[in-house]
Amino acid sequence: MAGLGPPAAGDPARIGPYRLVGRLGQGGWGTVHGALDDAGRRVAVEVLDPRAAADPAVREAFAHRAEALRGAGTVCAPHVLDADAAAEAPWIATAHAPGPDLGAYLRAHGPLDEDALLAFAAGTAEALARMHAAGAVHGDLRPSRVLLTPSGPRLSGTGAPRPGADAAADVAAWGALVAAASTGRAPYGPDGAPDLAGVPGSLEPMLQAAMDPRPPARPDAESIYRGLVDYAVDQDIRAVPTAELSGTLREVLAVLWAGPGRAVSAQPEEDWGAEGAEEAAATEPTTAPAEPAAMGHVPGTRLAAVVAAAVIGTTGAGVGGLYAARTVTGGSPAPAPSPSPSPTPELGGAEEVVDGIVALFEETDSYRVVEEVDEGGAEPLRQERVFRADPDVFLSISGGGPTERVETVWLPDLQAADRRRFSPGAPPGSAARYTRLPAQSVGSQEFTREAGAAPFDDLAESMEVVERTQERVDGRDTTRFSGTFTFTPSPPGTEAEHGFTLWVDAEGRPVRLEHGEDVREPDHTLEYSGFDGELDTWLCGAVSGVPQVDEAALVGTSEEVSCASARAAAEAYLAMPDAEKSGTGSVAEDVEGWYCTMAPTAAEAGSCSLDHPQQSQRVDFIRLD
Missing domain, CATH: 1.10.510.10 (Transferase(Phosphotransferase) domain 1)
Incomplete structure (x- = not known):
């Protein structure tokens, strides 16, 4: 990974045989540290997140990943140098790969x-x-x-x-x-x-x-x-x-x-604090042959x-x-390449960035917010808020795991809500179906763009920024702002002074927000994605030509259901002449691996599933009439 930043307070001096010199960002398992081995070679050491380390299943998966990669013998996959999955804080060390990511x-x-x-x-x-x-x-x-x-x-x-x-x-x-x-x-x-x-x-x-x-x-x-x-x-x-x-x-x-090799090599080398530090040796020689x-x-x-x-x-x-x-x-010639993307402008100050985020929520075609609140229980409370425009549809997902899972779809144009519930431990999707509810039975105030932007309204009104740094998060270059602000809980309660850390991408869109009374152990964590039409899960847009109801919104049963694939299957099914279908009502039609059926209820018009007849991986046609 690239972009070495300073170590954080509390980081250890060494992990295994490696001396830590800073942080490279967040990986899929936890924090990734920049480190040097005893020969001064650069190493990336990823440490499993403490919460994940408490889960034996996650530890086992972490250990399996380390062993699998160690034996892969590959040129272009991560080169695992060492690992200790049994440590109190499990870690994997890989050879440091200098260079920008593909997006950059x-x-x-x-x-x-x-x-x-x-x-x-x-x-x-x-x-x-x-x-x-x-x-x-x-x-x-x-x-x-x-x-x-x-x-x-x-x-x-x-x-x-x-x-x-x-x-x-x-x-x-x-x-x-x-x-x-x-x-x-x-x-x-x-x-x-x-x-x-x-x-x-x-x-x-x-x-x-x-x-x-x-x-x-x-x-x-x-x-x-x-x-x-x-x-x-x-x-x-x-x-x-x-x-x-x-x-x-x-x-x-x-x-x-x-x-690309020349372009990458021309970039200035980072100072890792060791004379003659070089990329850690790979498992195979990398010198090119004399006569390729x-x-x-x-x-x-x-x-x-x-x-x-x-x-x-x-x-x-x-x-x-x-x-x-x-x-x-x-041998047909390739079309002319598209123009290169324009450089991303420099971000302004924290106030400008936060104001831009508030405006983004007002204007964006879609977004997804995943929030976890640690109230001291065995598991943090989790809630997702998802939105897609044209027509406006909001989805709230709360609970899951050992608690009841509730999914609620709010349809502003109809002033109606659809809801389904899953018993504790039930997998997402299952056989649960939506029931249409009257508007007064749900708190419609949470199904608004303003609800998504609420933390940033608080930041805009009261934040005091004490630090601004560049940091890698999930392989992306981000700008990190840290400071304090006055937090207003929802529903409204007692205001509290919170420390916060906000990461935004190169366009100023939020990636992650953490805040709490103790900034070192924040109890609110929010992750943001899917802005400006980039959403490919949960809410898949509206389709027309649906039997008996004409228009319906496609809503997935889990985040693994791809909207691009599901929408293509739904549209192909709806476009089929009736004479080519094997039946109607409860008879399923096989459309490129998706099985679609029309069986209208008060809330739904039908569904398309990938795992018929289990139907846990599917999109439901939510009625818009």
Whole structure:
């Protein structure tokens, strides 16, 4: 990881054999420290969050991740040097990878050129293939999780897979990542379909296959990796085991990664407080061979063959693989690249930033807020607030785990609410259905944009900022403001003086807010995401043409349900002529792996599910009539 900041009060001087010199930010498991080994080499040490360390299941997952990565033998995945999962504060040490993350690089330099893109695609595919072979999934692949080093791309940190993450989800995320690296823009269009305009014609079929909305139809990471290396080099690798392709991949990176490598190497080196400190040694040598294999002039037929084999192997002999082969072999020229993104302007002062956040909540098309409040019980109280416009729909999710889980949808235009409840321990989704309630039965004041902005209204009125620093959070560059303010609880109660820490991204949007009477142990933690249409979970927008009700809002049953995929399936189902459907009412229709059924109630018109007949992973059609 990059961006070494100062150590925080209370940080230990050493963890295991490593001397801590500062903080690199927050990883998926906890705090990531910059450290030096006894030889002065730079190391990233990720320490499991204390709350997570108290959970035996999390400790076991942490230990499994360390062992899996240690044995992966990879070029572009994190290089695990040491770990102690049995320590009071479990930790994993990885070789420090110097360089910006993909998002920062794209903002500074624009999209990767075709050679560098091929190297990037091959390197990141190798990392996933080797992780999957070792029994681990990444589960959180995005631009902020990939560092561009002088020698090639490197997945950062050790990853902490989200619930439901699997190898197929990693492959879809890889496709989106490579598309973003190619074009410099979001990989999905407004309709939720992959937006691959501007991607080189040689890679487009591979990305189409990887981003297929049907997980079983996606090729595996090993097939992708082998196909990309086979395409890049002028030699036959069919008999070479995947585990022995590391040297060939380094040849590819040595030749095709020259542009990003020079740009990254030109950046000034950070001072880690050790003379001659260098990147910690990887598990394999990184020097390039004297005579790399010929690259960049090979016909696309071999790549097409591998794509076709991978797709046909998972879906049967269908049009997917044949289409990929025809498209690549045809050699159609790649469309002109999109313009590079404009540089992000510098943030103003804290007051300007907070005022901007308040305005953001007033204007944004969507947002998601996850709040946890520690009241001293066994588990913190948790509540999510989600919003999407056109038409306005609010969702509140409270409880869960050992307590009753309640989900409430508020429809301002109808002045009505739909609610469903889950008994303690029940998984999200389950078979629970919504019941429509009269407006007076819910506190509609919490279902407003103003409720989402409430903490920032308090900050705007009373904050006193004492510190402003730059810090890495989840692989992103953020600005951190710390100070005090007067907190007004909701519902209104006694005001209290709280310490606060606010992290905002490069555009000034909130990432995380912590506050409490003791700033060292805040009892309120809020995480923010999904602004300006970037929401891809829970609230998936409205669809029309719904039988008997015309318009309905799509609401997911868990955060693992992708809005892009669910909406595409729902719209495909609704667009089908009745003559092509096998029935109506309770009969389910198979639409690209989704099973849709129309069975109207007072609150719902039907649903589409991925795991029929269990239906725990689904979107419900909430009536808007």
